[in-house]
Amino acid sequence: MKRARVYYFFAFLMAIGFVLTLYHRITIVFFAAVLVLPIISYLLMLLNYAFIKFEVSVDKKIYEKREQSSTLIRISNEGILPAPFVKIKLIQIDKNGKSADENIYAFSIPPLRRVDFQTNIVMKRRGMYEVGIKEVEIYDIFGLFKFRRSINIIEEILVLPKRILLYGNMTRNIIAEDGDEKNKSKIGEDRTIISHIRDYVEGDNVNSVHWKLSSKKDDLVVKVYDHPNDNNIMIIADMQAHEFEDSDLWEDSGDAVVETALALAMKCVYEGKSCTLYWYDTLQSCIVWYNISTFSEFNTAFNHLSVSRVSFDDITAETILKNQEICDTHNEIIYVINQGLDINTADILSALAAFDDNEINCICFDLKNQKETDDFINELTLANVNIVKFSGGEYNDYAEHSDIEGFLNDFIQNN
Numbered sequence: 542m543k544r545a546r547v548y549y550f551f552a553f554l555m556a557i558g559f560v561l562t563l564y565h566r567i568t569i570v571f572f573a574a575v576l577v578l579p580i581i582s583y584l585l586m587l588l589n590y591a592f593i594k595f596e597v598s599v600d601k602k603i604y605e606k607r608e609q610s611s612t613l614i615r616i617s618n619e620g621i622l623p624a625p626f627v628k629i630k631l632i633q634i635d636k637n638g639k640s641a642d643e644n645i646y647a648f649s650i651p652p653l654r655r656v657d658f659q660t661n662i663v664m665k666r667r668g669m670y671e672v673g674i675k676e677v678e679i680y681d682i683f684g685l686f687k688f689r690r691s692i693n694i695i696e697e698i699l700v701l702p703k704r705i706l707l708y709g710n711m712t713r714n715i716i717a718e719d720g721d722e723k724n725k726s727k728i729g730e731d732r733t734i735i736s737h738i739r740d741y742v743e744g745d746n747v748n749s750v751h752w753k754l755s756s757k758k759d760d761l762v763v764k765v766y767d768h769p770n771d772n773n774i775m776i777i778a779d780m781q782a783h784e785f786e787d788s789d790l791w792e793d794s795g796d797a798v799v800e801t802a803l804a805l806a807m808k809c810v811y812e813g814k815s816c817t818l819y820w821y822d823t824l825q826s827c828i829v830w831y832n833i834s835t836f837s838e839f840n841t842a843f844n845h846l847s848v849s850r851v852s853f854d855d856i857t858a859e860t861i862l863k864n865q866e867i868c869d870t871h872n873e874i875i876y877v878i879n880q881g882l883d884i885n886t887a888d889i890l891s892a893l894a895a896f897d898d899n900e901i902n903c904i905c906f907d908l909k910n911q912k913e914t915d916d917f918i919n920e921l922t923l924a925n926v927n928i929v930k931f932s933g934g935e936y937n938d939y940a941e942h943s944d945i946e947g948f949l950n951d952f953i954q955n956n
Contacts, residue, residue, distance in 0.1 A: 545684035549579065582681040585622060590679050590688055592620030593627070593650070597673045597694045604664050606703045606796070610634060612672045614658040618650035625649050626680040631658060632673050632695065638665040639792070641672065667702040667796055667847060671695050701847045702796060705804035705946050707953050739763060773872055774809055774816035778802035779858040779879035779886070780823070782851045794880040794906040795851040797931065797945055801878045801904055803843055804949055810839050818842050819868060821856035822849050828856070828867055859886040862893065872898045881907045882917040891924035903928040904952060
């Protein structure tokens, strides 16, 4: 455009020179043409824009992750004049199916023709995506003028996390004193039977205090249950990302955390058990939780967690577990799902596992396969925490094929 204006400036000077030196009729015609043609070109450009139409369409608004999306962006010239040069800024789904990027295209459109931008891409990450036209620029035939307008024809599509159906028992088998293997979660078994009473020690949950007996003694005593109650299942989706330098890693592991938490909650509903699902919502800047015992309650939690972003507010599973006003960690089966372990979370999981009436499970997604994660896992295993890691070499399988179903089923059956 700058070059075209330079050329026009020289043409204008030449026209003036011809008029002043040659004094011929043709020089006046040339001078008039130099003056009038840009004006005509500008008016035709405005007329062209009136006949340029824009259309954005998607085959549907809601997809499940790993489902193929189909989008169409169409620019049509419905006039009888060509549009010699059009530049358009689009928002399109990236070919990897993990983001929506802005792209700029330049082209010409003959009369009564159209230009289509159609994509058929498998969506590989949950979230809200925008597809559409942001801005258009139309240039005149000489390249002297441009007409820019914000279009903002945008369609939003929601990609939900994959629903994973787990198989097998959720709770592990234990070995009784007589050497026989007994299932820890038989349906109908009373898991609130008190095993014994002991003196209160610092760190005991106040809900475990046996107030009736304590009132008869000078010191507090607490109730120790035979097993954790299989209707007291706590699932914590730790949305805190630990990999700031690689967005692909923390976004993919964030998806894994969400899908795992929802899969465990769905399994509870299928087995007729109740659970409470906790996570930190970065948009609301607060810890949220849902009590889930029916499919309707599960769907409500699913719809919320599906659009919750990965958190960078330093709110971890440790924060949730320490907040006694929000969650009761007494007589619980606790599942913690996170993106890599830190010292604080490891410490509180070890402390909770030390109580006789809790069962602690941890699923760690460490796609970078860091050595310190293995060190934490070894410590937690010694502290009687059931823990497993999904990591490094499995990253490509997870990102491309979602082998998480088999991984989770193995964990549920083996723990």
